[in-house]
Amino acid sequence: MREKHPDLPFILYTGKGSEAVASDAIAAGVTDYLQKEPGTSQYTVLANKVRNAVERYRQRERAQATRDRLRQIIDLLPQLVFVKDEGGEFLLANEATADAYGTTVSDLEGATDVDFADSEAEIEQFRADDQAVIESGEPKYIPEESLTTADGETRLLETTKIPYDPVETDGDAVLGVSMDITERKERETMLQQYQYAYESALSGIAQVDLDGELTDVNPAFLDMWGYDDEDDVIGRSAIDLWEEPEQARSVLETVKEQGRWEGELEAVRADGSTFYARGVNSHLTDSDSTPIGVVSSFFDITERKEREREIQKLTERLDLAVGGANLGIWDWDMTTDEVEFNEQWAEMLGYSLDEIEPRLEAWETRVHPDDLDGVKEALERHIAGAAEYYDTEHRMQTADGDYVWIRDIGQVVERGEDGEPARAVGIHLDIDDRKTYEQQLKDERDMFTQGPAVVFKWREAEGWPVEHVSENVEDVLGYTTEQFQSGAVAYADVIHDQDRERVLEEVAEHSDGETDQFSHEPYRIVTPDGTVRWVLDHTKNIRKDGEITHRLGYLVDITERKEREQELGRTNTILRTIVENLPMGVLVEDAERDILMANDLLGETFGRPIGGDELTGRDCAATAEELKDLFADPEGFIKGVTERIERREPVKNEELPLADGRVLERDYGESRRKPRALARG
Structure with a gap:
């Protein structure tokens, strides 16, 4: 019978028993042994x-069914879930982990x-982080680490590793859960x-509220008005920044009534001068x-006005963007x-043109x-024909001994009969502000990755009283461990009133008998x-006899990230509003000549009933072909655009x-320059 049913309960009940018979029965695989005795009490023993x-x-x-269900749940999780022992051997891995390594769960478990x-x-x-958790006995939060998948793609993971006591084996182990944050990082x-x-x-x-008080300005605004910090202007009345307050009030009233105003005003800088x-x-x-x-x-048009x-005559508005x-x-x-x-080349480094030797x-x-x-390597690559342009970003020393970041772009435009380069032209762009901003972003990321998680252990009771919290x-x-x-102080009491109900609901949703850990929004x-x-908040349910008695939480402060996301969302709305309301036709295309942005006035300029949203995403070259017959010299128009x-x-x-x-006037340039098209009679 044991060959067919190795686990079926089997009681040997015999009247010819002995120690030898009992030993043989146990060896044969019986569950239990009972020798018949006189009387009826033995039947009670047999029944028991x-x-x-x-x-x-x-x-x-x-128990086996429960393990099978947990296995299915773990394999369905999109996160990478794994357990490794002190030697780095996988004791457990789910399907997501095996897929990332390009193998199966059965092949991964037992491997490293x-x-x-x-x-x-x-x-x-990976090995260093595992050992740190095992040796310290403390969890470790890794906000960002890379994993090269089996198909060669590098993915970014957000990982939490905690000490783990494996039931099946002796020794210590580490339990890890990794979330793929590649797409989230791309959005950031x-x-x-x-x-x-x-x-x-x-x-x-600049942005003002309906009462005319300034609520936001960008760095160019501060530079234009001569202020060092946005706190110097935020909260002030915008009318105070103009030479004629009544005219400024009239502008605000016009915008409130008609939704738009454009024109010229005389502004007052921080030092009292005007422009x-x-x-x-x-x-x-x-x-x-x-x-x-x-x-x-706003654009500073002081030079144009002067x-x-x-010359006592009107000229076209000075294109300060260029x-x-x-x-x-x-x-x-x-x-x-x-x-x-040119003079700008010298001034960029703090010199006058006369101070620069033309060599x-x-x-x-x-x-x-x-x-x-x-x-030099980039220049040689271009000269040799390996790169279409000479394009580098490097530092150059200024007149006062400091260094500024420059983007240097150039091209060989003439070669001799022997093919050797004879003349090259190019431009310098001051990218020092951009480099400074990039360094600030890096510093912020470094600060975030160095910050440890706050670890809480709550008792499953009203208000979530805290039994342990990290130092x-x-x-x-801002709260002490003693509090x-x-x-x-109970943990539930410090959750924001507008979030508490939602957090409680999320906890309730994950308080079933199967969820071991979960993450809050x-x-x-x-x-x-x-x-x-x-x-x-990443929370783990702690159970005793199947009931949740405590919860273990790992909290990471993301306040700065949330504030940046909110600010950037507001900035994007402002930028789009500005483009839509510029008093000229605007079209922006990328290096592949796809239209990134256009406003409605562009279609009106050409007399075509097409809005900016309809143009966005279209091929600019194809659109030019469609519109070329509107020009007196269609082919010349297409050729000129292509050559430039x-x-x-x-x-x-x-x-x-x-x-x-009609005659249109067009400006065309790279990157931040704003093209325009104006109809004149």
């Missing part, structure tokens, strides 16, 4: 043995990272790009299109090493020594001084006659 044997059998079956991972650096880091990068676009815009951008600015002002609305304030974009006074780009231009005779620089050495001696080899809780949340552990904590902090794009040649005040007799 049968009942106990069946109950143990059923318990084993239920070395057997499947290709990156030695990743293997060493996109938001950072939007933030950078706002911060680096050449126009001064002329041209502004475009329009309603700033919420998601329900209800006006909540005014957003304005020129108008000098002039403000501060391009340093160089023209290099490669046969003599003579170089012609190659004037550039070469100012390049940072640590950057010079890379710069760093006061640094992160929590004495019961003076970010929520807010109110500190003792009333400050609000955003946290990520290939040469990256900026255009200013170019007149384009249309077939209907």
Whole structure:
């Protein structure tokens, strides 16, 4: 029978028993043995043995079923879940972990990272983190680590590792849960790009509420008005920044009544001096299109106004977006090493043009020594034809001895009959602010990755009284360990009123008999001084006899990240509002000539009923083909556009006659320059 039913309960009940018979029966695999005795009491004993044997059998079956269900749940989780022993051997792994390593669960369990991972650096880091958790007996939160998957793709993971006591084996182990945050990081990068676009815009951008008080400004606005910090202007009345307050009040009233105003005003700087600015002002609305304030974009037109006074005639508005780009231009005779620089090139480094020797050495001696080899290598690659352009980012020494970051772009435009380069031209772009901003972002990320998680242990009771909290809780949340552990403060009481019900519901949803751990959506904590902090909460249910008695939580402060996301979202809305309300046709295309953005006025300029949203995403070259018959010289229009794009040649005040007799004026340039199309009669 044991060959067919190895686990079925079997009681041997015999009248011919002996010690030898009992020994043989046990060896044969019986569950229990009972020798017949006179009287009826033996039947009670027999019944108890049968009942106990069946109950143990059923318990084993239920335990196995529970393990099977847990196994299924773990394999369904999108997170990577694994357990490794002190030697790095996988004791448990779910399907997501096996898929990442390009293998199966059965092959991965019993193996190590070395057997499947290709990156030695990743293997060493995994091993170091595992050992740190096992040796310290403390959990470890790893906000970002890389994993190269079986298909060669590098994914970013957010990992939590905790000490684990394996039931099946002796020794210590580590339990790890990793969440793929690659897409989330990409979204954060996109938001950072939007933030950078706002911060680096050449126009001064300001936002006021319906009462006319300033609520936000960008760095260009502060530079334009001569203030060092946004706190110097936030909360002030916008009217105070203009020479004629009544005119400024009239502008605000016009925007409130008509939704838009554009024109020129005389502004007052922080030092009392004045300048002329041209502004475009329009309603700033919420998601329900209800006006909540005014957003304005300003350009300093002082130079244009002075020129108008000098020559006593009107000229086209000065394109500060192009002039403000501060391009340093160089023209290099490669046969003599003579170089012609423009004033901006010299001023970018703090010199006058007269102080710069028109030789190659004037550039070469100012390049940072640590950057010079890379710069020369990039130049040689371009000269050899391996790169279409010479394009580098490097540091150059200024007149006061400091260094600024420069983007240097150039191209060989002439070669001799022997093919040797004869002349090259290029530009310098001041990217020092961008590099500073990038370093600030890196510093912020480094600070975040160094911050440990706050560890809580709550009792499953009303208010979630805290039995243990890590020492760093006061640094992160402002409460002392004594306040929590004495019961003076219950954890539920510090959760923000607007989040508490949702957090409680999330806990209730994960309080079933199968969930071991879960993560909350970010929520807010109110500190003792009333400050609000955003946290990520990863919680583990602790059970006794199948009932949840405690919960173990790992909290990470993400307040700065949440604030950046909110700020970038608001900035993106402001930027789109500005583009839609510019008094000129605007079209922006990327390097692949796909239209990134256009406003409705562009279609109106060409007399076509097409909005900016309809143009966005279309191929710019194909769109130009569709519109070319509107021009007096269709083929010349297409050829001119193509040549300028290939040469990256900026255009200013170019007149384009249309077939209907009108004349458009077009500006074309790279990156932050704003193209425009204006109809004139």
